[in-house]
Amino acid sequence: MPTTVPLGxxxxxxxxxxAAVHAGIIALGFFRTDLKTWTKNMSSPVSEADIAVDNFLTSALRAAxxxxxxxxxxxxxxxxRMGRERCFIVDPIDGTRGFINGEDSWTISLAVVEHGRPIAGVVYAPVRDEMYVAGKGLGSECxxxxxxxxxxxGRERLIPAPAAVHHELANAGIxxxxxxxxxxxxxxLVQVAAGRLAACVARRGAQDWDIAGADLILTEAGVVFEDVCLGTPRYNETETRHAAMAATADDSLLTPLRDALRIVYGCPQHEIQTSG
Known part of the structure; x- marks a missing residue:
């Protein structure tokens, strides 16, 4: 049954x-320069580029x-924000540490969420000139x-993951x-949608802005993307952090990924879903 495309x-x-293209131009003006940087929340890096891009996006998107x-x-x-039917969820520069270090795969991640789920998503990698886009019921593209x-x-199955997750997958004989x-x-995450990765995982604690833009790109490309404790992720709620996440279009990997992530990162018993 076709998915209804939400109005607008x-x-x-x-x-x-x-907005992503203009934000990318702003960010590139700071890229590989002598940046002002600092740390928030004890360990998370921030740069003046993050703030400049956020200021632009706040102005451009909220005005529109x-x-x-x-x-x-x-x-x-x-x-x-929780009282609004739709909400922008924004990561001005995802991969700030890589941005600061001069690596080229940082992105601008944007989403529009309606009733807890994304209806439009963009992940833009300016240096690589890759624009990943999806709309609910409209498919996804790069x-x-x-x-x-x-x-x-015949395609090689590539999975990036922390060492502890690799250990559990190896124990499972994957x-x-x-x-x-x-x-x-x-x-x-969007590399899974593009078919370049067989799966991708995220440790416990990913925030809405880390994953909302990619979520719809994945699901519209036929990828299962789930919180291994709660199933389909919900956004724009009181708690913006998520349990460990798994993304794959390979059904044979779903159970091993869930098991590995639950072992490594834990899952409150009442949150575990038995579906799949």
Whole structure:
């Protein structure tokens, strides 16, 4: 049964794409320069580029959609967002550590969420000139080419993951190779949608802004993307952090990934779902 496309989705996609391109130009002006940087929350890096991009996105997106809520990594949160039917969820620069170090796979991750689920998503990697886009019921694409994550015979199964997760997958006898652990979680995730990675995982504690933009790109490309404790992730709620996450289009990997992530990161008993 076809998925109904929410009203205004295509206009929201155009808005997100335009904002991402302009944000990328701003970020590139700071890239590989003598950046001002500091640390927040004891260990998370921030740069002046993050703030400049966030300021631009706040102005551009909120002016265009004043009735939408707002949740950004670099903006003080307000519960007011939860009273809005739709909400922007924004990571001005995902992979800030890589950005600071001059690596080229950092991204700008943007989403529009309606009733807890994304209806439009963009993950843009300016240096690599890769624009990943999805709309609910409209499919997903990269630079205008449709994405299809269907596993293909003979394709190497690459999975980037922390060492402890690799250990558990090895114990389960899974045949695969270790994939590149890009600093941007959003970029890692959309590589599954593009078919370049067999799976991707995220440790416990990923925030809405880390994953909302990629979520729809994955699901519209046929990838299962789930919180291994709660199933389908929900956004724009009181708690913006998530349990460990798994993404794959390969059904044979779902159970081993769930098991490995639950062993490594834990899962409150009442949260564990038995589906799948």
């Amino acid at each position: 989705t295509e206009d929201d996609i155009k808005l997100l794409k335009s 959609r004043p009735d939408y809520g707002w949740l950004s990594e670099e903006t003080i949160d307000s519960p007011e 630079n205008g080419r449709p994405l299809d994550a269907t596993p293909r015979a 045949d695969y190779e270790k994939g590149q652990l890009y600093p941007s979680l959003a970029y890692r």
